[in-house]
Amino acid sequence: xxxxxxxxxxxxxxxxxxxxxxxxxxxxxxxxxxxxxxxxxxxxxxxxxxxxxxxxxxxxxxxxxxxxxxxxxxxxxxxxxxxxxxxxxxxxxxxxxxxxxxxxxxxxxxxxxxxxxxxxxxxxxxxxxxxxxxxxxxxxxxxxxxxxxxxxxxxxxxxxxxxxxxxxxxxxxxxxxxxxxxxxxxxxxxxxxxxxxxxxxxxxxxxxxxxxxxxxxxxxxxxxxxxxxxxxxxxxxxxxxxxxxxxxxxxxxxxxxxxxxxxxxxxxxxxxxxxxxxxxxxxxxxxxxxxxxxxxxxxxxxxxx
Amino acid sequence: xxxxxxxxxxxxxxxxxxxxxxxxxxxxxxxxxxxxxxxxxxxxxxxxxxxxxxxxxxxxxxxxxxxxxxxxxxxxxxxxxxxxxxxxxxxxxxxxxxxxxxxxxxxxxxxxxxxxxxxxxxxxxxxxxxxxxxxxxxxxxxxxxxxxxxxxxxxxxxxxxxxxxxxxxxxxxxxxxxxxxxxxxxxxxxxxxxxxxxxxxxxxxxxxxxxxxxxxxxxxxxxxxxxxxxxxxxxxxxxxxxxxxxxxxxxxxxxxxxxxxxxxxxxxxxxxxxxxxxxxxxxxxxxxxxxxxxxxxxxxxxxxxxxxxxxxxxxxxxxxxxxxxxxxxxxxxxxxxxxxxxxxxxxxxxxxxxxxxxxxxxxxxxxxxxxxxxxxxxxxxxxxxxxxxxxxxxxxxxxxxxxxxxxxxxxxxxxxxxxxxxxxxxxxxxxxxxxxxxxxxxxxxxxxxxxxxxxxxxxxxxxxx
Numbered sequence: 219x220x221x222x223x224x225x226x227x228x229x230x231x232x233x234x235x236x237x238x239x240x241x242x243x244x245x246x247x248x249x250x251x252x253x254x255x256x257x258x259x260x261x262x263x264x265x266x267x268x269x270x271x272x273x274x275x276x277x278x279x280x281x282x283x284x285x286x287x288x289x290x291x292x293x294x295x296x297x298x299x300x301x302x303x304x305x306x307x308x309x310x311x312x313x314x315x316x317x318x319x320x321x322x323x324x325x326x327x328x329x330x331x332x333x334x335x336x337x338x339x340x341x342x343x344x345x346x347x348x349x350x351x352x353x354x355x356x357x358x359x360x361x362x363x364x365x366x367x368x369x370x371x372x373x374x375x376x377x378x379x380x381x382x383x384x385x386x387x388x389x390x391x392x393x394x395x396x397x398x399x400x401x402x403x404x405x406x407x408x409x410x411x412x413x414x415x416x417x418x419x420x421x422x423x424x425x426x427x428x429x430x431x432x433x434x435x436x437x438x439x440x441x442x443x444x445x446x447x448x449x450x451x452x453x454x455x456x457x458x459x460x461x462x463x464x465x466x467x468x469x470x471x472x473x474x475x476x477x478x479x480x481x482x483x484x485x486x487x488x489x490x491x492x493x494x495x496x497x498x499x500x501x502x503x504x505x506x507x508x509x510x511x512x513x514x515x516x517x518x519x520x521x522x523x
Numbered sequence: 524x525x526x527x528x529x530x531x532x533x534x535x536x537x538x539x540x541x542x543x544x545x546x547x548x549x550x551x552x553x554x555x556x557x558x559x560x561x562x563x564x565x566x567x568x569x570x571x572x573x574x575x576x577x578x579x580x581x582x583x584x585x586x587x588x589x590x591x592x593x594x595x596x597x598x599x600x601x602x603x604x605x606x607x608x609x610x611x612x613x614x615x616x617x618x619x620x621x622x623x624x625x626x627x628x629x630x631x632x633x634x635x636x637x638x639x640x641x642x643x644x645x646x647x648x649x650x651x652x653x654x655x656x657x658x659x660x661x662x663x664x665x666x667x668x669x670x671x672x673x674x675x676x677x678x679x680x681x682x683x684x685x686x687x688x689x690x691x692x693x694x695x696x697x698x699x700x701x702x703x704x705x706x707x708x709x710x711x712x713x714x715x716x717x718x719x720x721x722x723x724x725x726x727x728x729x730x731x732x733x734x735x736x737x738x739x740x741x742x743x744x745x746x747x748x749x750x751x752x753x754x755x756x757x758x759x760x761x762x763x764x765x766x767x768x769x770x771x772x773x774x775x776x777x778x779x780x781x782x783x784x785x786x787x788x789x790x791x792x793x794x795x796x797x798x799x800x801x802x803x804x805x806x807x808x809x810x811x812x813x814x815x816x817x818x819x820x821x822x823x824x825x826x827x828x829x830x831x832x833x834x835x836x837x838x839x840x841x842x843x844x845x846x847x848x849x850x851x852x853x854x855x856x857x858x859x860x861x862x863x864x865x866x867x868x869x870x871x872x873x874x875x876x877x878x879x880x881x882x883x884x885x886x887x888x889x890x891x892x893x894x895x896x897x898x899x900x901x902x903x904x905x906x907x908x909x910x911x912x913x914x915x916x917x918x919x920x921x922x923x924x925x926x927x928x929x930x931x932x933x934x935x936x937x938x939x940x941x942x943x944x945x946x947x948x949x950x951x952x953x954x955x956x957x958x959x960x961x962x963x964x965x966x967x968x969x970x971x972x973x974x975x976x977x978x979x980x981x982x983x984x985x986x987x988x
Contacts, residue, residue, distance in 0.1 A: 244586075278666040278947070280640060311573055363821070364813045385754075385816025386963050473755030474816045475960045490639060492950050 264506065271500035277493040290500035295508045300501065302476050303484040306391065310480060311459045312396040315452060321399065322406025322451075323444075329411050340408070347404035355468040358397055359384060390470050390478050397465050402458075406451060410444065449520040457509055458517075481505050587678045588895075590624065591886045597625040598650040600641070602876075604631035610909035611902075619896045623889040634659075636826065641881075642666055651884040652893050655877055658948045660693065660700060663879070665947065670882035671698035672891050679895045684921040692875055692942045701879035702898040704906075706917035708871045708940035709766045710933060711862055712826065712840055713833040716855040717743060725859045729767075729798050732833070732862040736802075737810030739832045748809045750831045751802060752822050753963055759819040761952045762872050763835050764959060765797050769870040769941040770863035775951075776944040776984065783946060783987040785980050793973025794864060796962045800969050815963050824843055827852045835861055837874075837935045838914050838926075858932040862937065873940025944988055954979045 219227075223238045271290055273283040294300050329340055349357075361367045370380035383389045421439050430438070461481035466472060472479035472487065481501060489498035596617070603612070612629060620627045630650070632640065638659050641650070645668045655663070663669045676682055676699055689703040711732075713725055718735070721742055726732040736748020752759040771794060772787040789933065802810040814821060826834050827849040834840070841853060860869045878897050880890030896902060903915040913920045917937045918922035924934055958972040967975070 276665075341894050364811065364817070365821075365825065365828065381813045382815070382817055385814070390816075467756075469814070471754060471756030473960055475964045475966050487953070491953055493947070 267499040268503050268506075270496055271503045274497045275499075277489055277494040277495045280495060283496075286496065290497045291504075293497060294500060294504060299476060299479065299484060300481075301398050302500045303472075303481045305477045306478065307460060307462075307480045307482075310391075310395060310398065310462065311456055313461050314397055314402070315455050317395075318398050318403045318406050318455065319448070319452065323410050325403065325407035326410035326414055329407060330414050340411075341409055343404045345404075346400055347402065347408075350402070351401065351464040352468060354397060354401055355465055358393070358469060362393070384470050385474055385475050387477050392475060394466055394469060397469065398459060398462065401465075402455060406455075407449060409451060413444050413447045414440070445520070449516070453513055453516055456512060460505065460509055525983050531708065541952050549919050561565070570847075588675045588888055588892055591889045592748075593624045595625055595886065596628050597652065597886055597889055598622055598630065599629045599893065600637050600650040600653040601615065601629060601631050602634040602637055602654045602656075604633065608910055611906045613895060614905045614909070615902060618902070619893040622896050623886070623892050625886065625889055627893065638662070645881050648881065648883045648885055650739055650881060650891035651886050652878055652880050652890040655701065655879055657875060657943055658690065658952075660877075661695075661947055662949075663944050664700065666693065668882060669700050669879055669978055671700060672702075672880060672894075674701040674890060675700060675891045676895070679899075681895070681899050681921070684919050685898070686918050686920055687874055689918040692873075693877055695945050701853055702878035702894045703875050703877045703918035704898045704903060705876040705912065705914045707837045707839070707874050707914040707933065708939055709762065709835050709837045710871065710936040710939040711833060712836040712856060712858055714852070714855055715857045717746070717832040717962065725857070726833075727860075728865045729801075729862055730865060733798075733801050733809050736833060737805055737807045743832065746829060747811045747814075747831055747835045749802070750810055750814060750817075750822050750825055751799070751835065752817070752819050753799075753815055753959065754818040755956055755960055756817065757818050758952070759822070760959065761955055762874070763783075764795060764799075764955055766835060766861055766870070766872040767798060767863075768792070769872060770861070770867040771795070773941065773982075774944060776946050776987075783944075783984040785977060785984060787977075789970075789974045789977035791973070792958075792976045793969045796958065796969035796972045796976075798864075799959060800962050803963065838912075838930060841930055853929075856929065858930055858936070860932070860936055869939050871936060871940045873937065873942045875942070951980055954983075 255517050262319065270283070272285065272287055274286045274289075275283045325343065329336060329343070346354075361369045364370060364380060364382040369383065374380050381389065383393050417440065422435055425435050425439060460481060461482050463486065466480050466483050470478040472483045482505075485498045485501050485505075488501065489495050530734060599619070616627045616629050634654075634656060638652060638655075641653055642662065645663075645666070662671075663798060673694075684704075685703060689706060690699060693699055693701045694704060713727065718725065721735075723735045723736055723738065724731075726735045732749070739746060739748040751763055754760060765775065768791070771791045774786045776783050777786045778784075802808065802816070803812045822834065823836070823840055824846055825831055826836070826840065827846050829848075829852065861871050863869055877900040878894045880887055880894060884890050890925075898918075900919060900921050903919055906912055906915045907922065907925065913924040913926050913930070913933075916922045917934070924931075926933060954976055958967070958976045961975075962969055962972045
């Protein structure tokens with residue numbers, strides 16, 4: 219960068235700073251307290267966890283910390299359970315976010331139709347989203363009960379085999395994915411619905427007059443208008459489900475045989491059951507780095523488009 | 524990761540020891556609930572003063588324990604949640620308030636939450652007194668959260684009434700750290716009507732048990748022979764597994780020349796895993812393969828629904844049955860010692876619950892007094908009659924269990940129990956559960972699982988101090 223370019227940028231920076239300072243002092247005064255609190259309850263613990271990841275720390279006595287450098291990270295590389303948890307986490311995140319997106323968009327387009335009773339359908343759709351995850355898992359466990367679960371009663375009534383599906387090596391993980399999709403798809407649908415309703419109708423009329431079919435209208439009108447909100451939803455729920463804990467912990471405990479183990483439950487197990495806080499912190503740091511990489515790449519790519 | 528074990532006077536043999544309770548599974552969470560009473564600042568019948576028993580303290584809990592500065596609050600954390608315990612709590616809170624001259628703030632939490640919250644925040648001084656299970660005792664000691672109470676406890680008027688085995692189980696290095704209030708051992712609960720129907724004697728050996736269970740599965744429509752808890756996060760599964768291990772070997776960890784070693788061999792671990800493997804073997808398996816990975820809710824309630832004919836279980840099964848038709852099942856039930864391998868002998872896991880004061884509490888002596896009230900004969904008799912938990916009688920020689928003939932064997936079963944060694948069991952439990960999962964889901968055979976477990980727990984002993 220040349221000196222003149224640097225000077226121009228610096229002058230611009232000062233001009234903008236002066237504008238912000240003079241015109242938005244009140245706004246800043248509202249934002250700063252929340253920022254400070256967020257820093258205290260989010261940033262500080264993150265930094266502390268990263269720091270702890272370089273130590274051997276027991277949950278029983280966290281004040282007793284022994285420096286081990288990168289040893290915890292080396293252990294991660296050779297830890298088979300970590301690999302399983304990482305694989306499951308990626309599969310869970312990719313599959314749930316993808317399916318939620320597709321199903322949510324489809325549901326939104328259905329809800330947009332001016333059919334009678336749609337407002338009640340919208341209310342019913344939201345019920346799954348507002349149900350607390352703990353309640354959802356309890357209901358799922360009940361529904362899966364091998365003796366009196368409603369799923370098994372229905373299956374046996376039509377002659378199909380029954381099982382404790384959350385305890386099945388084959389079906390536990392798909393069941394976990396289903397629960398994730400069940401709880402979040404309504405939110406996608408509602409957000410997409412509001413976005414769809416904001417698209418001017420005359421755009422569709424215009425492309426129809428130009429001879430475009432439904433799919434073309436969807437591709438060239440609907441999707442671009444959903445681009446920004448899609449980015450927010452995808453990033454938000456990728457982070458959310460990458461860190462997913464409640465459904466797995468309460469539903470399957472990470473079993474059977476680690477088939478549903480995800481990184482968040484693995485961190486919990488290492489921290490509070492195996493009592494290896496330092497190692498758990500290193501796994502958490504790896505999660506943070508992976509999510510940061512994803513978020514930066516996605517936002518940059520989306521921004522360019 | 525560093526795990527510590529306390530070099531103590533205990534091996535696994537005899538006495539008491541405990542792990543998480545049957546009432547609170549690792550998967551239950553609960554917001555703390557609070558009950559307080561207004562007994563304040565020495566106003567009632569005289570505060571306990573030095574070398575004086577508290578006025579109105581019929582339990583003799585204060586004895587001659589020097590008290591702390593009178594007044595203020597005494598926070599008690601308990602895992603005894605639910606309405607069942609309310610009659611006893613209604614007795615305990617005023618009694619403890621009277622004995623200590625403090626307002627008792629009684630809060631309940633699930634044991635896993637209680638443990639975590641205490642480890643994280645106990646150094647701030649709260650709670651003053653907490654309820655615990657044996658696996659937590661060593662963790663609290665390693666975290667410098669508790670200290671010996673021997674000197675003060677021996678001043679309790681009713682101290683001599685504690686069962687020696689219970690006191691021994693809560694002593695480490697010759698020092699007492701907690702006071703016991705409940706003990707139980709796991710036995711075999713079975714349906715007399717079903718066994719009689721198929722002319723089956725109550726099985727004493729593992730092989731007889733499996734054969735009996737398979738017969739029942741084959742012949743009795745809608746019923747499986749047995750059920751074991753195999754959920755990957757449940758402590759009940761660990762307790763059932765180690766109950767059987769103690770039938771093969773006296774201890775899990777023992778001290779030798781100042782170091783901890785693993786006493787059972789890999790083959791002995793494999794034997795237990797083989798038993799679990801056989802539960803699901805055959806055309807008419809002893810246990811429903813579709814119920815792998817289920818929790819203690821399925822276990823306990825399933826018995827009273829008529830889903831199983833035999834179960835490894837404890838006295839809590841009787842007292843917790845509240846589903847329709849349970850009374851009829853109880854009428855047709857009996858108890859005997861847990862089935863054991865033909866080359867082994869009777870044995871079971873021994874559980875003792877206790878209360879212990881927080882060493883960071885500013886009312887340490889009052890907390891001991893409150894612990895004395897909790898574990899006094901009067902308290903345990905109230906517990907027995909109001910809550911109908913006869914297990915409290917196991918830890919005192921001056922309180923009798925009122926089991927009827929059907930459940931009386933639990934007394935003898937308790938006496939055959941083995942406690943956990945005073946080491947940190949967290950990683951060991953995880954490994955046992957992992958290998959159990961591998962076996963029941965056919966990821967590895969019992970021999971491999973036994974060897975893997977032996978290798979891992981042997982490694983863990985390197986970190987024990």
